Amino acid sequence: MIDDFAKEHLHGDLRVMREAMLWKLDGLGEYDVRRPLTVTGTNLLGLVKHLSTWEARYLGEVFGRPFPEPLPRWDDLAERGADLWVTERETREEIVGRCRRVWEHSDATIAALTLDSPGHVPWWPRPDVKLFTILIHLLTETSRHLGHADILREQLDGSTGTSAEYAAPQHDAAFREAHHARIERAATAAAAAFGRGDAGRTQ
Missing domain, CATH: 4.10.910 (30s ribosomal protein s13; domain 2)
Incomplete structure (x- = not known):
């Protein structure tokens, strides 16, 4: 029972953070969701692209359930960093649509597996993992990048808050x-x- 509770709790937190990340795009034009807002080029739509790319890997191929759409190889040096920004040929609708399809695929993986289900992360120094490990990792990463998005959105128009429901007054x-x-x-x-x-x- 505790494992079921823990899995639902972790999954629930991940769902909330995912939606908050997309909410950070609301009301912004094409330039503002793509423009680099730090010296390293961090941008809002790029963060969405990055998170969905890695969630597709972690809750896909790591557990032998690959996401059914093409992803760049994780070990392709020529593609390194390409998931952190959006080209002029990629539309917001494409990025957000793929993100939601990744979530659907990930949710199916979480539902199908137990917390102690084994996985393999070839890019980690200790590659043998459990679903529990990956859920904690994804929560940490999503929370970290959501914090980045908080600051980026605040820079653009002063908007702050953890979700649409709890948006801080401007x-x-x-x-x-x-x-x-x-x-x-x-x-x-x-x-x-x-x-x-x-x-x-x-x-």
């Missing part, structure tokens, strides 16, 4: 600028007080 530009300035003043004062110049940057 403040006007004047409020945000005043809040930002208050935190900046505190950081600058602390850097001066504790003897670390250059806005607190350590050497």
